[in-house]
Amino acid sequence: MSSSIEIGQFFEVFFEESEELLAEMEGLLLAIDVSAPDKEECNAIFRAAHSIKGGAAMFGLTDMVELTHIMESLLDNIRKGNMRLSDGHVNGFLKAKDILKRQLSGHHQHLPIGSEVAEDVLVLLRDLSNQRTNNLGAATHLDASEIQATLKGGSPIVEDAHCFRIELPFTSVEDLNALTAELGLKGKLSCENLPDGKTVLQLETTQTLDDVVAICSFLLNPRDIHITQASVLPVDKDKEACALPIVTATNKASSESSYDKSRRGEAISGRQDSRFIRVNLDKADQLINLVGELVITQAMIDQHAGRLDAINHEQLLNHLTTLARNTRDLQESVMSIRMIPMDLVFSRFPRMVKELAAKLGKKAKLITLGGATELDKGLIERIIDPLTHLVRNSIDHGLELPHERLANNKAETGTIILSAVHDSGNVVLQVHDDGIGLDRGSIMQKASDCGISVSAEMSDEEVWQFIFAPGFTTARTVTDISGRGVGMDVVKRNIAAMGGSVDIQSNQGQGTTVTISLPLTLAILEGMLIRTGNEVYILPLLAVVECLQPVSGQIHEITGKGLVIHVRDEYIPLMLLYELFAIQPRLTNPTEGIVVVVEALGKKTALLVDSLVGQQQIVVKNLETNFRRIPWIAGATILGDGSVSLILDVPSLLNITSQFCTKQTCYNLASS
Amino acid sequence: MPEMVKSNSEKPVKVGIGGGDDAGADSQEYLTFMLGNEEYGIDILKVQEIRGYDNVTRVPGAPVFIKGLINLRGLIVPIVDMRIKFKLGIPSYDHLTTVIILDINGRFVGIVVSGVSDVINITPRQIQSLPNDGSTLKSEYLLGLCSIGERMVILIDVDRLMLSEEIALKHGTDEVP
Numbered sequence: 001m002s003s004s005i006e007i008g009q010f011f012e013v014f015f016e017e018s019e020e021l022l023a024e025m026e027g028l029l030l031a032i033d034v035s036a037p038d039k040e041e042c043n044a045i046f047r048a049a050h051s052i053k054g055g056a057a058m059f060g061l062t063d064m065v066e067l068t069h070i071m072e073s074l075l076d077n078i079r080k081g082n083m084r085l086s087d088g089h090v091n092g093f094l095k096a097k098d099i100l101k102r103q104l105s106g107h108h109q110h111l112p113i114g115s116e117v118a119e120d121v122l123v124l125l126r127d128l129s130n131q132r133t134n135n136l137g138a139a140t141h142l143d144a145s146e147i148q149a150t151l152k153g154g155s156p157i158v159e160d161a162h163c164f165r166i167e168l169p170f171t172s173v174e175d176l177n178a179l180t181a182e183l184g185l186k187g188k189l190s191c192e193n194l195p196d197g198k199t200v201l202q203l204e205t206t207q208t209l210d211d212v213v214a215i216c217s218f219l220l221n222p223r224d225i226h227i228t229q230a231s232v233l234p235v236d237k238d239k240e241a242c243a244l245p246i247v248t249a250t251n252k253a254s255s256e257s258s259y260d261k262s263r264r265g266e267a268i269s270g271r272q273d274s275r276f277i278r279v280n281l282d283k284a285d286q287l288i289n290l291v292g293e294l295v296i297t298q299a300m301i302d303q304h305a306g307r308l309d310a311i312n313h314e315q316l317l318n319h320l321t322t323l324a325r326n327t328r329d330l331q332e333s334v335m336s337i338r339m340i341p342m343d344l345v346f347s348r349f350p351r352m353v354k355e356l357a358a359k360l361g362k363k364a365k366l367i368t369l370g371g372a373t374e375l376d377k378g379l380i381e382r383i384i385d386p387l388t389h390l391v392r393n394s395i396d397h398g399l400e401l402p403h404e405r406l407a408n409n410k411a412e413t414g415t416i417i418l419s420a421v422h423d424s425g426n427v428v429l430q431v432h433d434d435g436i437g438l439d440r441g442s443i444m445q446k447a448s449d450c451g452i453s454v455s456a457e458m459s460d461e462e463v464w465q466f467i468f469a470p471g472f473t474t475a476r477t478v479t480d481i482s483g484r485g486v487g488m489d490v491v492k493r494n495i496a497a498m499g500g501s502v503d504i505q506s507n508q509g510q511g512t513t514v515t516i517s518l519p520l521t522l523a524i525l526e527g528m529l530i531r532t533g534n535e536v537y538i539l540p541l542l543a544v545v546e547c548l549q550p551v552s553g554q555i556h557e558i559t560g561k562g563l564v565i566h567v568r569d570e571y572i573p574l575m576l577l578y579e580l581f582a583i584q585p586r587l588t589n590p591t592e593g594i595v596v597v598v599e600a601l602g603k604k605t606a607l608l609v610d611s612l613v614g615q616q617q618i619v620v621k622n623l624e625t626n627f628r629r630i631p632w633i634a635g636a637t638i639l640g641d642g643s644v645s646l647i648l649d650v651p652s653l654l655n656i657t658s659q660f661c662t663k664q665t666c667y668n669l670a671s672s
Numbered sequence: 673m674p675e676m677v678k679s680n681s682e683k684p685v686k687v688g689i690g691g692g693d694d695a696g697a698d699s700q701e702y703l704t705f706m707l708g709n710e711e712y713g714i715d716i717l718k719v720q721e722i723r724g725y726d727n728v729t730r731v732p733g734a735p736v737f738i739k740g741l742i743n744l745r746g747l748i749v750p751i752v753d754m755r756i757k758f759k760l761g762i763p764s765y766d767h768l769t770t771v772i773i774l775d776i777n778g779r780f781v782g783i784v785v786s787g788v789s790d791v792i793n794i795t796p797r798q799i800q801s802l803p804n805d806g807s808t809l810k811s812e813y814l815l816g817l818c819s820i821g822e823r824m825v826i827l828i829d830v831d832r833l834m835l836s837e838e839i840a841l842k843h844g845t846d847e848v849p
Contacts, residue, residue: 622748626779630732633732636729
């Protein structure tokens with residue numbers, strides 16, 4: 001039914017918002033100056049915890065409510081100046097944030113995590129809360145001026161105290177208990193039961209009416225609650241006498257809604273003024289597809305118009321030029337919808353660096369550059385793991401211990417620089433550290449231990465490539481951070497899968513820089529169009545090593561294993577594309593055709609095709625949207641003439657050839 | 673690209689033959705088409721559009737009845753020739769060859785048929801269960817039979833047919849070697 005759909009949508013919105021809030025909270029916690037916390041920052045952290053709690057309560061996620069509740073109470077005391085912020089608090093909150101994140105994703109996937117996970121943090125936060133009570137207990141012996149003095153920064157705590165009379169509708173015992181517990185934290189609360197089953201609460205607090213309404217709204221419909229306010233009263237006077245009604249909204253739906261609106265308005269203006277709208281990714285993708293179509297149609301029109309007489313059709317051709325320009329601009333802006341700034345990735349590193357360095361007894365500071373550089377959303381998500389790995393490596397293997405650094409005339413604190421820049425259609429990411437650098441000798445030693453052939457003349461670049469070999473590590477001790485030798489090969493593989501490349505520069509004693517180069521987007525690929533029979537296929541240009549017209553002496557047949565081609569002292573298996581795809585060939589003699597040498601994952605193969613058609617940027621379309629995966633095919637695209645063309649999957653083609661031409665047979669051929 | 677609506681009768685008309693009075697709430701519209709000499713019907717709400725057959729891109733290694741892929745306004749859509757799949761009629765391709773584009777729960781697929789005939793209203797009461805094995809199609813893909821005047825229409829459960837392992841349009845079914 002429609003209502004369940006709406007709930008589902010709210011659920012999604014809640015998850016997204018909560019994730020953003022958690023990220024915001026982490027950012028604020030890391031930035032906060034413990035000795036002199038900014039009041040606005042404290043408020044922002046409080047608001048984040050509060051909003052998450054509200055949402056979680058709405059969906060009955062009690063574990064999250066419990067945790068955020070404790071955080072909120074603590075934060076409330078801090079922001080009001082009743083409690084001093086300490087490192088312990090910040091760390092506790094960060095831990096709590098992590099747990100909340102896990103709880104959140106657990107609920108999102110409908111696999112709630114066990115309550116024991118949160119137990120440690122709950123205990124920790126409760127301890128912190130108890131410290132507050134002790135502090136306050138001590139403080140009661142002091143007189144007012146002394147209390148003022150202990151409050152650093154002097155944020156005003158003495159706000160106008162209010163007395164609220166809250167008339168509740170008939171409420172279940174659990175709800176009532178929860179509500180009284182909640183309100184009890186805010187001030188002095190008394191409770192009386194009316195003869196008609198209703199309950200009236202009296203609350204003396206410094207909170208505003210909005211806060212009180214917000215608290216009640218977690219459990220009750222605000223429309224059913226009567227709240228009347230009295231100014232601060234001497235205790236035990238008849239409150240009702242001077243109570244002035246300020247909210248009597250029971251039957252005034254209109255005033256209720258406008259009240260709600262203004263409240264919401266405040267909540268929004270309380271956050272950063274948002275210049276974003278939340279759009280379903282499918283919608284953006286559809287827009288990108290449609291614009292892709294438009295570009296193709298425009299190209300087709302251009303093709304036809306090219307045959308027109310330029311003088312007779314001058315105006316038409318002028319308009320077409322304008323159309324072409326507008327289409328290109330439109331495509332560019334539409335593509336930018338999917339682009340996300342790297343800041344989103346970078347923002348997770350300050351904390352990681354801080355914690356890791358502390359754990360390893362090192363000193364490190366992180367500098368991020370080019371956070372505004374934009375990258376496709378799909379790539380952003382996939383770059384996080386490789387980058388995390390590289391940063392960990394830098395701290396664990398790269399940076400030296402403080403005393404070692406001092407001994408080497410370096411600053412005690414190591415520097416790690418994360419940077420992102422655009423470079424001719426690519427995004428270049430760098431992880432730089434000013435640590436010890438790679439040790440050529442030990443890498444060579446380890447490589448030869450692993451059975452890799454090494455020679456002293458190898459260039460540094462060649463030596464550094466060894467660390468991308470599976471299982472390779474020079475770390476003497478395996479820690480839980482790195483050193484297991486699973487990592488750099490995974491990094492390289494993941495980045496290759498995104499169509500990118502990894503490079504290392506290193507100077508011993510001065511540091512290491514790892515450079516990752518990525519295409520701007522997954523959806524566009526530079527392709528080489530090849531023709532076999534009547535079919536046109538596309539090879540990703542990145543995979544193409546060279547194209548050549550073979551001479552008869554270059555091609556040899558290995559009985560039962562197929563053909564090999566001898567290129568530059570290498571025997572490369574030769575695949576006849578027409579045979580593999582069962583296409584009626586135009587030519588079968590390899591010397592009449594073209595051989596394209598392709599490479600992936602360090603293996604090479606050669607493909608025999610009829611001819612090369614050209615090279616162009618293509619928009620990659622997923623075949624599985626309407627169809628299924630096809631062996632040896634990575635995807636499809638639409639060519640300028642509107643026809644569909646298939647993109648060859650080079651790694652899977654290599655798997656076929658490795659079956660009939662192993663390295664060993666190539667080697668034997670070469671030596672014979 | 674030629675895009676056309678064709679039919680063997682002059683134009684698709686809603687006919688209520690055999691049930692003019694019960695074109696009520698529970699009646700459903702079916703698009704009927706010819707495969708060989710038999711008339712088949714599919715739920716019209718599954719039909720996205722009807723178009724001509726133009727050049728398809730062959731899929732290497734696919735079974736013969738999967739003619740290939742076409743570009744449907746930016747979507748890559750597979751084309752299944754039902755005439756080959758069910759050995760009905762002669763598969764020939766010219767400007768009269770008709771493709772029905774179906775929307776199967778958001779997945780698009782085109783089927784090549786011998787010709788589109790009609791749009792008819794059918795109520796559940798008119799649907800008769802199948803005699804044992806009366807058709808080339810397996811009975812699990814059929815909803816039943818329906819007589820419209822002199823004609824007999826075989827109603828296809830197009831969702832089941834198109835997502836079946838036999839057609840193998842979706843991944844997760846057996847791998848094409």
